[in-house]
Amino acid sequence: xxxxxxxxxxxxxxxxxxxxxxxxxxxxxxxxxxxxxxxxxxxxxxxxxxxxxxxxxxxxxxxxxxxxxxxxxxxxxxxxxxxxxxxxxxxxxxxxxxxxxxxxxxxxxxxxxxxxxxxxxxxxxxxxxxxxxxxxxxxxxxxxxxxxxxxxxxxxxxxxxxxxxxxxxxxxxxxxxxxxxxxxxxxxxxxxxxxxxxxxxxxxxxxxxxxxxxxxxxxxxxxxxxxxxxxxxxxxxxxxxxxxxxxxxxxxxxxxxxxxxxxxxxxxxxxxxxxxxxxxxxxxxxxxxxxxxxxxxxxxxxxxxxxxxxxxxxxxxxxxxxxxxxxxxxxxxxxxxxxxxxxxxxxxxxxxxxxxxxxxxxxxxxxxxxxxxxxxxxxxxxxxx
Amino acid sequence: xxxxxxxxxxxxxxxxxxxxxxxxxxxxxxxxxxxxxxxxxxxxxxxxxxxxxxxxxxxxxxxxxxxxxxxxxxxxxxxxxxxxxxxxxxxxxxxxxxxxxxxxxxxxxxxxxxxxxxxxxxxxxxxxxxxxxxxxxxxxxxxxxxxxxxxxxxxxxxxxxxxxxxxxxxxxxxxxxxxxxxxxxxxxxxxxxxxxxxxxxxxxxxxxxxxxxxxxxxxxxxxxxxxxxxxxxxxxxxxxxxxxxxxxxxxxxxxxxxxxxxxxxxxxxxxxxxxxxxxxxxxxxxxxxxxxxxxxxxxxxxxxxxxxxxxxxxxxxxxxxxxxxxxxxxxxxxxxxxxxxxxxxxxxxxxxxxxxxxxxxxxxxxxxxxxxxxxxxxxxxxxxxxxxxxxxxxxxxxxxxxxxxxxxxxxxxxxxxxxxxxxxxxxxxxxxxxxxx
Numbered sequence: 001x002x003x004x005x006x007x008x009x010x011x012x013x014x015x016x017x018x019x020x021x022x023x024x025x026x027x028x029x030x031x032x033x034x035x036x037x038x039x040x041x042x043x044x045x046x047x048x049x050x051x052x053x054x055x056x057x058x059x060x061x062x063x064x065x066x067x068x069x070x071x072x073x074x075x076x077x078x079x080x081x082x083x084x085x086x087x088x089x090x091x092x093x094x095x096x097x098x099x100x101x102x103x104x105x106x107x108x109x110x111x112x113x114x115x116x117x118x119x120x121x122x123x124x125x126x127x128x129x130x131x132x133x134x135x136x137x138x139x140x141x142x143x144x145x146x147x148x149x150x151x152x153x154x155x156x157x158x159x160x161x162x163x164x165x166x167x168x169x170x171x172x173x174x175x176x177x178x179x180x181x182x183x184x185x186x187x188x189x190x191x192x193x194x195x196x197x198x199x200x201x202x203x204x205x206x207x208x209x210x211x212x213x214x215x216x217x218x219x220x221x222x223x224x225x226x227x228x229x230x231x232x233x234x235x236x237x238x239x240x241x242x243x244x245x246x247x248x249x250x251x252x253x254x255x256x257x258x259x260x261x262x263x264x265x266x267x268x269x270x271x272x273x274x275x276x277x278x279x280x281x282x283x284x285x286x287x288x289x290x291x292x293x294x295x296x297x298x299x300x301x302x303x304x305x306x307x308x309x310x311x312x313x314x315x316x317x318x319x320x321x322x323x324x325x326x327x328x329x330x331x332x333x334x335x336x337x338x339x340x341x342x343x344x345x346x347x348x349x350x351x352x353x354x355x356x357x358x359x360x361x362x363x364x365x366x367x368x369x370x371x372x373x374x375x376x377x378x379x380x381x382x383x384x385x
Numbered sequence: 386x387x388x389x390x391x392x393x394x395x396x397x398x399x400x401x402x403x404x405x406x407x408x409x410x411x412x413x414x415x416x417x418x419x420x421x422x423x424x425x426x427x428x429x430x431x432x433x434x435x436x437x438x439x440x441x442x443x444x445x446x447x448x449x450x451x452x453x454x455x456x457x458x459x460x461x462x463x464x465x466x467x468x469x470x471x472x473x474x475x476x477x478x479x480x481x482x483x484x485x486x487x488x489x490x491x492x493x494x495x496x497x498x499x500x501x502x503x504x505x506x507x508x509x510x511x512x513x514x515x516x517x518x519x520x521x522x523x524x525x526x527x528x529x530x531x532x533x534x535x536x537x538x539x540x541x542x543x544x545x546x547x548x549x550x551x552x553x554x555x556x557x558x559x560x561x562x563x564x565x566x567x568x569x570x571x572x573x574x575x576x577x578x579x580x581x582x583x584x585x586x587x588x589x590x591x592x593x594x595x596x597x598x599x600x601x602x603x604x605x606x607x608x609x610x611x612x613x614x615x616x617x618x619x620x621x622x623x624x625x626x627x628x629x630x631x632x633x634x635x636x637x638x639x640x641x642x643x644x645x646x647x648x649x650x651x652x653x654x655x656x657x658x659x660x661x662x663x664x665x666x667x668x669x670x671x672x673x674x675x676x677x678x679x680x681x682x683x684x685x686x687x688x689x690x691x692x693x694x695x696x697x698x699x700x701x702x703x704x705x706x707x708x709x710x711x712x713x714x715x716x717x718x719x720x721x722x723x724x725x726x727x728x729x730x731x732x733x734x735x736x737x738x739x740x741x742x743x744x745x746x747x748x749x750x751x752x753x754x755x756x757x758x759x760x761x762x763x764x765x766x767x768x769x770x771x772x773x774x775x776x777x778x779x780x781x782x783x784x785x786x787x788x789x790x791x792x793x794x795x796x797x798x799x800x801x802x803x804x805x806x807x808x809x810x811x812x813x814x815x816x817x818x819x820x821x822x
Contacts, residue, residue: 005538007514008533008602020586020589020590021592021593043585046589047589057660061638064624066620066623066624072637073616073620073623074637077616077619106392107389115388117392133708136388136389137393138390140722140726142723143389147706148706149707150708151657151708153641153653153654154654154708154710157643157653157711158710159718160718161572162633163714165557167564167568173633173643173645173683174559176643176644176645177643177651178558178632178633179557179631179632179634179635180553180570180574181554181557181617181631182553182556182615183614184570184574184614188581192748195429195747198588199404199405201588202404202588202592203401205595207401211750212751213748214749214751219727219729224425224577225573226466228713228714228718230455230466232716232719232742233462233742234451234457235715236716237714237716238715239451243566243568247571248450248451248455248572249448253545255545255567255569257567264545266545266546268416268445293452294452333540334546335550336549337554338554339552339555340552340556340615340627343555343612346536346537347535348537349612351536352532352609354609354613366618366622367616368612368613368619369613370613371579371582372586373532373603373604374601375602376593376597376601377590
């Protein structure tokens with residue numbers, strides 16, 4: 001196995017290799033729509049040449065007033081490796097563009113004479129990807145909300161995602177639905193836009209024809225990640241939100257406070273659940289849990305009573321002891337929940353270029369690298385300073 | 386003519402084939418992370434053969450969902466979605482003949498997707514280094530928690546472990562002192578998001594192959610994919626402080642949060658820019674003075690929202706140009722008229738499972754129909770069809786391979802069975818006589 005790893009490490013060395021999307025030209029006009037910018041970034045990391053129309057409001061978005069190289073943190077990350085252009089340069093650039101990503105909202109570019117209806121006629125090979133809260137495809141809501149700017153928080157809410165996160169038993173307002181700690185809705189949107197753009201580009205290689213692709217921030221997460229649709233259809237109601245018992249499997253697929261710190265416990269299939277009860281020294285609870293699980297609709301309090309009992313036991317065991325026992329048994333996977341500092345210090349992520357250290361005018365900064373690890377055409381994360 | 390009326394003309398009358406038609410994929414994957422890649426490729430038109438060892442196959446379908454209520458006519462609902470538009474082959478890859486068949490399929494494939502523990506398939510001669518000898522044009526994707534190399538690569542992974550190792554859990558929930566709990570991101574985004582991102586890498590590799598003639602190896606790490614969106618690292622290194630967990634605030638918005646309305650609903654509001662916050666401050670008493678202090682501005686906005694219905698909040702914010710939307714639950718999502726009108730929730734009639742509500746296509750593409758055509762099938766259901774289409778085998782040869790234990794079928798357990806009333810002798814697809822659609 002050591003030999004395999006060494007061979008693969010060599011295989012994935014990025015130096016001196018070409019990029020996959022060599023010669024593919026992308027123009028993004030995103031405004032304050034980071035789903036749009038993320039899509040451009042993913043294409044850039046795969047080797048496309050990306051031009052971005054600079055937006056002052058987007059560049060100002062940041063946390064607690066922190067600016068780097070004159071822009072906010074999200075713009076600093078998503079703007080790297082892209083060439084900034086002005087409105088004056090757009091028309092001369094358009095004839096050479098393969099993919100245009102429009103994040104301004106339905107009809108906004110058309111008002112300036114560069115919407116899809118105008119461009120499709122002039123540049124029939126153009127791939128035009130629109131990103132907006134309710135889409136450019138005509139619906140009552142897309143018309144009604146055509147002027148509404150995009151946001152990740154509202155995307156997480158409208159996709160039904162936020163309703164599943166947090167603890168409803170806490171006092172208000174801590175009991176309210178929470179957000180995922182990253183721009184999850186914009187991340188899904190960006191991934192979908194990049195995928196749609198490349199699928200259309202692949203088809204263009206065969207047909208020579210461009211196309212219109214439409215992505216709505218408010219539905220991507222629930223379409224790609226389909227529990228809201230499945231639960232609504234099968235159960236005919238919303239699921240119960242729970243911070244610990246997994247809302248789908250009704251098992252201890254969860255975070256828990258061990259004696260010293262938080263751990264993540266991954267029980268998915270029954271042998272893992274049984275193993276978990278064994279390693280906490282209470283194999284007798286497995287059958288009780290199974291029984292409570294089958295009656296969860298009628299008697300949810302039974303599972304909650306067991307949940308309290310189980311987590312009280314876990315709270316008595318040090319995290320490294322739990323992990324030792326799980327490794328010895330071979331299941332279930334248990335891991336310490338790492339802090340950001342611990343993650344940032346791990347050699348693994350730096351070696352894989354998932355987290356990179358850059359030098360910005362004498363200051364060392366950490367930032368996300370690229371997840372694209374390809375043997376022939378490695379992903380690239382450009383120096384942003 | 387109105388913009389929307391022009392746009393609809395591009396969507397009318399699908400005329401084109403799907404983008405990835407003609408692309409062949411072999412999937413040897415289980416749970417979510419691996420299978421979601423071929424799911425999306427299949428939706429884009431690729432022909433996907435999901436290979437499962439008979440009789441049990443992909444174990445994800447056996448995990449009880451919603452206290453046993455998550456099964457639709459014998460199959461888990463998320464398994465039905467996750468494996469839609471695929472062909473199912475029950476193949477024992479550990480037998481010599483099984484491995485030979487696998488290699489024959491790989492010779493004809495463009496893409497191979499697996500998510501076993503790193504190194505597992507090498508032991509059976511099905512790792513990248515071995516398969517590239519059989520098919521140098523092959524694009525081979527290994528999906529795992531931490532990738533195929535590096536100090537962590539041997540650690541076990543599930544979505545939740547990837548969340549813990551990536552650091553994303555440390556960004557979610559409340560700061561200690563506010564609430565002493567730590568939450569995972571629900572519904573396994575550590576699987577669904579990385580696999581969606583991976584599809585772009587796969588298509589990019591196809592594009593590169595057109596120019597170079599060469600396939601390649603894609604090493605997908607779920608934790609690294611999540612880290613791609615963690616701007617927290619930049620903040621931390623720039624300031625020397627960690628960025629706090631976000632609760633219900635967007636830390637990059639000027640004013641934001643989740644609020645309760647007078648009619649007891651939750652609404653999310655996010656003024657991302659100073660302009661949006663200023664517009665809001667013109668109607669919300671005390672907000673202008675509170676901007677810059679997240680809890681003070683939250684309280685000002687919360688008092689204002691508490692006196693209004695959800696509909697009123699949405700109307701005012703729409704007029705102001707400030708993003709605001711209701712916090713929807715599962716049932717709200719499925720009942721939302723916009724989603725039905727747009728086609729992001731669709732009712733289809735599956736040939737086997739009948740009427741079923743499914744999520745719509747990952748993107749809407751003008752002139753192309755990217756819908757779900759059929760949902761998952763039990764282990765080995767397409768044995769005859771796949772071996773006929775890909776390798777030219779007759780039904781008798783398949784029956785012989787079944788007798789020898791090389792090929793096989795489902796075990797009849799819940800999660801791995803055809804729907805009630807299904808009859809093998811009446812099903813031409815199962816018999817290999819016709820295709821699904």
